[in-house]
Amino acid sequence: MDTFGTRTIDTRVGPLSFDHGMPTSETVAKLYDEMDFQRAVQCYLWALPIVSWEGGRQANEANFGADYDDVTLYGDYRTLSTAFTPNLTTPYSWAFLHLAEQGPTVVEMPPGATAGAIIDWWERPITDVGLVGPDQGRGGKYLLVGPGQDTPEAPGFHVFRSRTVHVPFFFRVLNPEADDAEAIKAGVRIYPYSRHEDPPPTRHIDSARDGELRTMVPPGGLAYWERLAEALAGEPGEDRDRFFRAMLRSLGIEAGKPFQPDERQRKLLIEGALVGEAIAKTCAFHRRFVGIRYRPDVRWNYLISPDWALNQDVDDYTQLEERSTFAYEVLAMSAGSMPTKPGTGQTYLCAYWDADGQVLDGAKSYRLHVPPNPPAERFWAVTVYDLDTRCFIQNKEEIPERSSRTGLKANDDGSVDVYFGPTAPAGLESNWIPTVPGKAWFTYLRLYGPLQPFFDRSWVLPDIETLQ
Structure with missing residues (x-):
């Protein structure tokens, strides 16, 4: 059996030194910091739903009283x-x-x-x-x-x-x-x-206060953990969360006690929030779930993983990555968002790249060709969001969406072309969603009352094309 002995070992967290197998004081400090940093990253991902909901509650209070x-x-x-x-x-x-x-x-x-x-x-x-x-x-x-x-x-x-x-x-x-x-x-x-x-x-x-409104977007840095402490207040712990609550104790968050992290904890929490969000963004926009692609010949993804369990618990585990991926960009899950019967509920397809796999750039112009007869009993809509905030794109025209209810100009065959870019195409202003140079964006296609061609994937939605 290999022993640590008296030596220094190179690892992904840096060199670790041992004296006759005993970690040196420098190694002890390094490994405790590393352990608590890793705990902060995992707790960031675990906590995304309740931090976002607490943000929604606080925004509701601040904006509407x-x-x-x-x-x-x-x-x-x-x-x-x-x-x-x-x-x-x-x-x-x-x-x-x-x-x-x-x-x-x-x-x-x-x-x-x-x-x-x-x-x-x-x-x-x-x-x-x-x-x-x-x-x-x-x-x-x-x-x-x-x-x-x-x-x-x-x-x-x-x-x-x-x-x-x-x-x-x-x-x-x-x-x-x-x-x-x-x-x-x-x-x-x-x-x-x-x-x-x-x-x-x-x-x-029915109306919000005047002035700038507060969003539900989770804050960065130490403020994320302050909001988490607020979100956990008064909530009973569940068995599946006991290890996460144990990890939070070493980071200064403990039920019934004020959140007052020391300088070491503050540093680890701030860095943990940064890396945690980077991982959440990676999981959301580069999903690795089996079956997440709508069709193999296009880049459109399902918003919700096909094997998502509404209560998040499956045979022998809880869907942690699926939950944090969803909660990073969406709130308000419902059974109606996972319809199994044509004509009921609503469903969502997501595009994060153009047809060539490039990020959707607010300075460029694009076209989405929506073929005839979109499989939606009630209506369909294309909505554009800011990649960083996951909220409506903020353009001066205040137009983040075009839908089958907004008077789109159709082609002769009944298809519709939706345009994205900083400048409207001549004569097609009704089909245009303004984008903002310097801002990346993504889009959802919503189908309210999705019909059979969506479920059997026979309806082909082309990728978003870059216009020259």
Whole structure:
């Protein structure tokens, strides 16, 4: 058996010295730093869902003055620019529940064509609502019961248990121009179950404050860990997370104690956040999951890995890389985002490169040819996002999206060409999404109510072409 002996060994973390097999004091310090740095990187990736959701909650509070159970409307370019990878065609409504403060809580959905979900803090859908949920668009009352709480006898309610105290909720009105759209949005109610016989009114906030708005994008550096400490506050630990919580202790984050890292911990945390985000960006934009490519002859990827489990747990492990990859660029997972039946839910294809495998450059011009009969029962949309923020591209025209509902100019065969670039093509301004020189971008193609040609991949979506 090989022993360390008295020697210096070259490793990927640098030279390690031993004296008769005992690590020298310099090696001890180096290896503890390396161990805690590696822990910081892995904890960064593990924590992405709750750090992002805490960012969303804080942005909701800062931008709208919203408290728990208030319903806020993200309905325009300005407010939706604060969120990860939304679309502009169907406005979003958001709320955050706190089951420890309110006890079991009711979310009441009115009838109508809506799509949304109630989700836990770790990005696990608790239930869809609306057309894909148990109410199937007919309206219904959802009762959320928190960790350790008794489940009330609640006939007529759809009852679900959350594994977390914090519970985000969102929905979209799928036909925002319909006569009943405003009534649907105003008809959502949230209240403690203890008051279900005489529910208090729900506060709906439809406009954000003036001035610059706060985004949900996780901060870098030490601020990431400060937000993580806030996100973990009051949340019960789960068995699958116990090792991660143990690793955080050596970095200064511990349940029930203030986050006050020493100078060594601060240095490791700041560097860990930098490398952690670099890894998250690599995983998101260069995915290595089996079956992630839509077709072998194009560069379009599925947004959601085909083997993704909604509760993130499979036979003998939890999908850590899949979860961190998703959470780096998206929030609000739902069963409706993984439809198996044509005509239901919504699905997403992603492009991060042009046809030649080059980054999509905001200074260049491109064309996407959308063939005739896109397989979407409701509508389809192409949306452009900033590669760094994963939010809407910020152009002076405030146009991040074109969709089948926005009056696109079609070709004679029914196909549509969508253009990207800093300058509009003459006569095709209605098909143009402005990009910004100096900014890389990526795009999603959304299909609402995807049809069979999507599921069997017979519909071919060409790659994005660079125009000369």
